[in-house]
Amino acid sequence: MWGFNLFKRPKLSGTQLAAILPLALVHTLGNVFTNMSLGKVAVSFTHTIKAMEPFFSVLLSAMFLGENPTAWVVGSLVPIVGGVALASATEASFNWAGFLSAMASNLTNQSRNVLSKKLMVNKEESMDNITLFSIITVMSFLISAPATLLMEGVKFTPTYLQSAGLNVNEVYIRSLLAALCFHAYQQVSYMILQKVSPVTHSVGNCVKRVVVIVSSVIFFRTPVSPINALGTAIALAGVFLYSRVTRLKPKTI
Template sequence: MFCSLKQSGLTSSTFSNPLIEKTQALKHQRSLLFSLSKPPIKGVNLVVCKSFKSSAKPLYISSIKELGSSFKLRNRGNVIECKAHEDESIETKSSAAAAAAQKVKISIYFATWWALNVIFNIYNKKVLNAFPYPWFSSALSLATGSLFMFISWATRIVEPPSTDFDFWKSLFPVAVAHTIGHVAATVSMANVAVSFTHIIKSGEPACSVLVSRFLLGETFPTGVYLSLIPIIGGCALSALTELNFNMTGFNGAMISNLAFVFRNIFSKRGMKGKSISGMNYYACLSIMSFLILTPFAIAVEGPQMWAAGWQNALSQIGPNFLWWVAAQSLCYHLYNQFSYMSLDEISPLTFSIGNTMKRISVIVSTIIIFRTPVQPINALGAAIAIFGTFLYSQAKQ
């Protein structure tokens, strides 16, 4: 016997034609339909179907018991009680499908994030080799991302965020730290190999722990402090054995680490209680960072240097230089955007692991593309530092 019931909050349902006609209390009760594998039971005038909680899910009969004619009915006959259970298969299938779709979504985000980051680093280094003006390059990538989001908002491809003065006020220190970190990393990559910059930047967790411990008074589990040993040791070993070591490049990477640590701290404090998507949050961050950076870029390098350098790059590289600039500018915004979108969907631990794997992909790919000479001891230092970063992400949770 099959029973499908749509209830209105009652824990039991009674079906009898004479009672439905005469009882006003059953007006809000919906239909109870029975599909029988054989003709109706002879002499049965009333079926009582009991469920133990209100539900909109289909109910299936699990047991049937004949009660006899104890009820005083106008049409005498037997009464049958049946107990029903909810159909959980629909919810289970729906949950499984949703979980599978979520995994596919996150996988796409991660793959796009890593791929765009690798592309950005390759073309950014190509541009800096031909046009050694990191301040201009940094400002241009932020300007491109800002323009991209303005167009997305204007065309309603992306819903514009709802912001107020307090939002922009809380975003300002985040934008300052982001600007410093972005420029410092670009300065580093202009002076040393991309792989070396990312090896030093893998030491960001160590900077985070030290800043949080000595400036904010936070304490961490012992495992977190122990994970700093391979991070610091690996970075030091890699720096000492770097064939193309440059102090400006090293300092730029370290300043970038510190700046991004403060960016994360300010971001956590400023965004409490505010609801905005990762995509729009990074868009607003890019806009404010561009406004902060532009006057400093003009003061440090200036339009005259940019114009001369631009003409020189075009004469040496040709039209391909324009494609390099477009690729590095757009990919910078998109890879950061996808990283923030990923953070919306996953835990901080998963994000940290993904960030570590992303750095490995950048180091390996840029060594191959630019044929960067690497000594075995240098590679060992990089591996130790990255492994320490992985241990940190595990211990911090």
Template sequence: MISLNLSPSLNPGLLHKTRTCQQPTRLSALLITNPKPFNHRHPLGLSPIPNLQIRDVSAKPLLSLTNPESSSGFSRKPRSIAAVGSSDSNPDEKSDLGEAEKKEKKAKTLQLGIVFGLWYFQNIVFNIFNKKALNVFPYPWLLASFQLFAGSIWMLVLWSFKLYPCPKISKPFIIALLGPALFHTIGHISACVSFSKVAVSFTHVIKSAEPVFSVIFSSLLGDSYPLAVWLSILPIVMGCSLAAVTEVSFNLGGLSGAMISNVGFVLRNIYSKRSLQSFKEIDGLNLYGCISILSLLYLFPVAIFVEGSHWVPGYHKAIASVGTPSTFYFWVLLSGVFYHLYNQSSYQALDEISPLTFSVGNTMKRVVVIISTVLVFRNPVRPLNALGSAIAICGTFLYSQATAKKKKIEVGGDKKN
């Protein structure tokens, strides 16, 4: 502590002279004893000196530096950047962070595995009970309408009870959604018509040709694809053709329905990308919920016109065929609930993984569904039919690989530009 004691006998002029002489000594002591890094507010590391005070010389020293840990801002320990960041270089803490990251990755992988498992399981359940209901009640327009209705009620319950955040619906969003919802309706009802006329496995083999329509329509709208993509669709066409020729349950209506379904879903995807780019704040689950509601409004009036007069006698035949009404209700209910759930799971999976991984997962899903339905319904499968199905599925896998490389090239080109 630096202090200056003044006697009361000194006159005021001498007191003033003493103050001015001692002030540089104080600053020199500060610079020597407590150096600090450069501060743009207080050059040379000096901060204001609030503790410089003049008091009664008979009581306490005139000039003093108070406790170094007080509000003056001075400290006995020099500040060090390394000291501040010393915790980051602690090997124990680094290992803890590494363990936490590993646990987080494991949890994410487990969660993604659960989503994929639910997606596959729900799709299998839908296809089985949808086909069971159509076998005794061959009116796909009503059944497809009920499936959209079940999904719409599901989403309204989630939004009403705040179990899931409700999207902000605006007039531009509804207008942008009209096209995708229309094509989704076409794709859904066409698939149901196909399911009602042919084996589920055959419908899924034909639906594996969806990439062919995607490449054709996207090319017509101005997109370009490398040679690898065009070559990948050749085995799809060959495999689907071989499977169709050798299919035991072949039906022209079933084949046409599956083909139209491919067209509908491809156009839905294309127009969704083009018209919904400015509504990225709406996640996949809410987007699908809104599409389901609009699709129901599209489909049900047409369903009444197409087959409404056959519903009542068809219902009585279905009950007589099954034996108990509750069994028929159970089949229809499961087909509706699991139709929405498997689509919901697919959107959740798409939010968590890359489009390539999703495409591969979707290809494998078709394989699982085909094998499951063949085992459940015991559909006869000829060797050439199985070979054609395998070639088509492999072609779909090659297409997903080729399109993934195309996207990587486009992203790399964008970064260079």
């Protein structure tokens, strides 16, 4: 879009690029760790562990943004994480590699969000969310492309896919659709991040995990136990509680 002048081309300084590079690095690591976890354990277990994102967000926001949450705010996060964990407890399969990868993705993704928020509010280096996310994505591609081609490149060639008994066109089309959907999700996520705090953003991600679990149950026609339904209800109640608690916080001038 920049090349065809469909979107205003940003004017970046060396200082801004240096500030964005760490964001691109943790963004890359966050996606890598998430996919590593998904490759080792069940989707439900990965999303159960990743439901702990708000706790990482609270900790990192206090460290880097000076946002110290009240005991009520911290307490309101407990039913969200607990509800998501309860909703997926019946299909969780523990594996140390998958567990540690999911925990690492929590740390890296929330570091990216908090540091991005810090960059957004820094008047000297501030830029709009679309530009920031676009630059992070380009840098992330440049970081991951060499490693991807070296380790996995041959596995995505038509010859290799055909030898594995896969439909080449189907694999490529589904990969393209998945990529477009994932990029759209990430871009919308950044648009939201510019308007809310990292903690609120991570709470919304917790709700997303409930949606992922429920969608997978519907798509794969997995039987739903009362515990799953109860966990979903607790998580949604926790989100409502959090929204009420944050409204009660005094506004700073």
